[in-house]
Amino acid sequence: KPVAWGYEGDIGPCNWHKYFPKAGGKRQSPIDIDTSATQYDGSFKPLRIHYDSHMCSSLTNNGHTFCMSVNSDQCNLSGGPLEDKYRLLQFHCHWGSDDTKGSEHTVDGHQYAAELHLVHWNTDKFKSADEAIEKNQGIAVLTAFIKAGKEHRGWNHVLSHFKDIKKVQGTSTVNEDFNPKCLLPENQTDYWTYEGSLTTPPCHESVRFIIFKEVVEVSSEQLAQFRSLCVCSSRKRDTGEDEHLVDNFRPIQPLNGRVVKASFQ
Ligand code: B30
Numbered sequence: 001k002p003v004a005w006g007y008e009g010d011i012g013p014c015n016w017h018k019y020f021p022k023a024g025g026k027r028q029s030p031i032d033i034d035t036s037a038t039q040y041d042g043s044f045k046p047l048r049i050h051y052d053s054h055m056c057s058s059l060t061n062n063g064h065t066f067c068m069s070v071n072s073d074q075c076n077l078s079g080g081p082l083e084d085k086y087r088l089l090q091f092h093c094h095w096g097s098d099d100t101k102g103s104e105h106t107v108d109g110h111q112y113a114a115e116l117h118l119v120h121w122n123t124d125k126f127k128s129a130d131e132a133i134e135k136n137q138g139i140a141v142l143t144a145f146i147k148a149g150k151e152h153r154g155w156n157h158v159l160s161h162f163k164d165i166k167k168v169q170g171t172s173t174v175n176e177d178f179n180p181k182c183l184l185p186e187n188q189t190d191y192w193t194y195e196g197s198l199t200t201p202p203c204h205e206s207v208r209f210i211i212f213k214e215v216v217e218v219s220s221e222q223l224a225q226f227r228s229l230c231v232c233s234s235r236k237r238d239t240g241e242d243e244h245l246v247d248n249f250r251p252i253q254p255l256n257g258r259v260v261k262a263s264f265q
């Protein structure tokens with residue numbers, strides 16, 4: 001049986017390292033991006049995000065987030081700070097109990113309402129995602145901050161499946177064509193990048209984060225739909241109320257001398 005973990009109490013982030021030793025490592029994520037300490041790197045090649053419209057296979061509520069499995073050879077990431085080609089595996093989000101918090105990374109101490117992670121694995125160096133997930137240079141996570149603002153039409157495609165995944169382990173098959181590119185900000189040339197870890201157990205130090213500077217707007221109502229997902233049913237048995245999936249972000253981790261590079265001046 002896998003070890004249970006969460007975002008509160010005995011099984012919360014402060015105790016993850018007891019069961020997942022990598023969580024106590026020196027290149028953990030998320031971090032605060034101190035924009036005055038970032039270094040411009042003029043050697044980056046253009047970032048190549050090749051996402052095609054395709055059937056996104058399935059959307060699941062895993063009790064920690066919603067997860068859209070993709071694993072399509074039609075969706076690839078390369079260039080920028082990356083030496084190799086990476087294939088999109090899944091995307092998911094982290095969010096708060098209200099619009100004032102929710103992102104994992106912060107920028108000059110500012111926390112956004114949510115954070116989108118598009119998780120890719122290195123198909124040049126590894127045979128499978130399972131192998132890549134624990135290896136240096138195994139994973140690249142393309143990241144977009146989300147704030148409350150105008151409604152986002154692309155997100156409505158994903159949210160239309162939420163009625164089928166309210167409960168933990170709920171799964172919805174996505175049959176319509178969907179291009180995850182519609183969830184990215186317009187400006188894909190300005191980003192920060194650094195070497196970190198999975199932000200959830202087992203917190204493997206395998207991730208290069210690429211974090212867009214431009215923030216994506218979704219409406220407050222759309223953010224509320226993230227919070228409509230439920231976690232385990234133990235509280236429901238006690239109080240008759242559903243426990244909602246909120247505040248699924250890990251606190252900021254020490255930089256330990258790492259330098260965040262910027263693609264822009
Ligand atoms: S994150 O982007 O650093 N938050 C995993 C991937 C990315 C991050 C955290 C964890 C991951 O792959 N964990 C392994 C378990 N996953 C596998 C998967 O592909 O995704 C299972 C799961 O979630 O429950 Cu959807």
Ligand code: ZN
Nearest residue numbers: 092094117199
């Ligand atoms: Zn994540």
